[in-house]
Amino acid sequence: MPARVSLKSLKRKGGLFDGVKSNIHALAIGVKYFINPQRLTLLYPKEYIEHRPNYRGFIVFIKDKCISCASCARICPSAAMKMVRVSEIDPKHPDKPKMKQYPVINYQRCIFCGFCVDICPTEALYHTPFQDIVYESLADMFLTLNTFQEEPQRPVIREGLPTTYEFDEERGLVKRVKSSGP
Ligand code: SF4
Ligand code: SF4
DSSP states (O other): OOOOOOOOOOOOSSOHHHHHHHHHHHHHHHHHHHHSOOOOOOOTTTEEEOOOTTOOOOEEEOGGGOOOOOHHHHHOTTSOEEEEEEEEEETTEEEEEEEEEEEEEBTTTOOOOOHHHHHOTTOOEEEOSOOOOOOSSTGGGBOOTTGGGSOOOOTHHHHSEEEEEEEETTTEEEEEEOSSOO
16 A cells, blocks of 8 residues: 655744735845945956955966975876976086976866965965966966966956955945056
8 A cells, every 4th residue: 555645734934914024025125225236246357356465366487496396296186287397508517408397287277276386495386366367278278388487467457447345244245346457
């Protein structure tokens, strides 16, 4: 014999009056934000988020500071950073080129954890405070030793207004748009 299914109805909280009151409250919130909009939506690229200086954004490499220890590539949890070997001429011994190794990054894999920047003993890597770079192809996301040393171009800075989000005790999260770019 099939089991009998018993349907229990949940007790309604409050009556009709409470339902109408909740709907009026919801409508009042809608009217309030229609009259006095406090919109949070970022109008990108007319506005862009201005991150704080210690934000973990795109990474730039300073070759002159690098001692080729490979700590950055070893600690990378997503295998985004790899060492490449290059031949360099020592001015003292121009006839004997030396093999050296330097890091390069693959932004298809990077999760912006910042481990590589933190572990570098000579501060040869640093974060930029932005992450909104568009690459035209996947191959472009694999930086070379040269492109890894250039700070990426960020066109939105020329076109948009810097914007921050701040917490206000009364209004909650508030968007603040600055009047002009840096
Ligand atoms: S930020 Fe993290 S994931 Fe990206 S290259 Fe550095 S260690 Fe690897
Ligand atoms: S951790 Fe720093 S010094 Fe060592 S290889 Fe990486 S960038 Fe160069």
